[in-house]
Amino acid sequence: QVQLVQSGSELKKPGASVKVSCKASGYIFTNYGMNWVRQAPGQGLEWMGWINTNTGNPTYVQDFTGRFVFSLDTAVSTAFMQIFSLQADDTAVYYCTMGPYLDHWGQGTLVTVSS
Amino acid sequence: DVVMTQSPLSLPVTLGQPASMSCGSSQSLVSSDGNTYLSWFHQRPGQSPRRLINKVSERDSGVPDRISGSGSGTDFTLTISRVEAEDLGVYYCMQGTHWPYTFGQGTNLEIK
Numbered sequence: 001q002v003q004l005v006q007s008g009s010e011l012k013k014p015g016a017s018v019k020v021s022c023k024a025s026g027y028i029f030t031n032y033g034m035n036w037v038r039q040a041p042g043q044g045l046e047w048m049g050w051i052n053t054n055t056g057n058p059t060y061v062q063d064f065t066g067r068f069v070f071s072l073d074t075a076v077s078t079a080f081m082q083i084f085s086l087q088a089d090d091t092a093v094y095y096c097t098m099g100p101y102l103d104h105w106g107q108g109t110l111v112t113v114s115s
Numbered sequence: 116d117v118v119m120t121q122s123p124l125s126l127p128v129t130l131g132q133p134a135s136m137s138c139g140s141s142q143s144l145v146s147s148d149g150n151t152y153l154s155w156f157h158q159r160p161g162q163s164p165r166r167l168i169n170k171v172s173e174r175d176s177g178v179p180d181r182i183s184g185s186g187s188g189t190d191f192t193l194t195i196s197r198v199e200a201e202d203l204g205v206y207y208c209m210q211g212t213h214w215p216y217t218f219g220q221g222t223n224l225e226i227k
Contacts, residue, residue, distance in 0.1 A: 035216075037164075044207065044218055044219075044220050044221050045156075045164065045207055045209075045218045045221075046218070047209075047215055047216040047217070047218070049215070061215040062215075095163055095164070097164075100211070101152060101154055101166070101169055101170075101211045102154065102156070102164075102166060102209070102211075102216075103166060103169075103175075104166075105163040105164055105165065105166075106163065107163050108163050
């Protein structure tokens, strides 16, 4: 069965960076794109963009350009989402979700930005 | 961007009774390939979302048949014929026809 296992919670100071991992199993990793979704505390879901796991080409929604980077290590079927220059309003749960229409989701990674 | 509007935002229900919620889009979700990419997701408290319905009415594997999706164009509905305790939580609609994908603000299904 498809499983996406994300890395654990992170507590970071403003200005730092964070890298969230998402390890996939149960399917051929390069057959399906990987999406990233943000959920701020008590809020709804925001699609951040996706990465083509075949070519490595990322596509970002406008609000997530500049400080956000999607990457892959296809040898270990893992996708990464990195945030640079963290700000307080980056505090959120970040989900990886595979497939063109968000078929399966990881358990989420809470990133807290606080001084 | 396509704006997705859900109603109601809060839906108090009695277990065993039916429930229905709506999702509207600011543009038609009919794609150039003829499909309508409207999905429904369910999120229980403290859990990650799970997709229930894809392309308006196609139930995902393991989704009980008391949950159904319908609609066309810009107006869509999720219906639960008999609400069970496991159905409580927030339901989100999402459109995947136009870039970028966008979600509705969610409907919170709660016990009356």
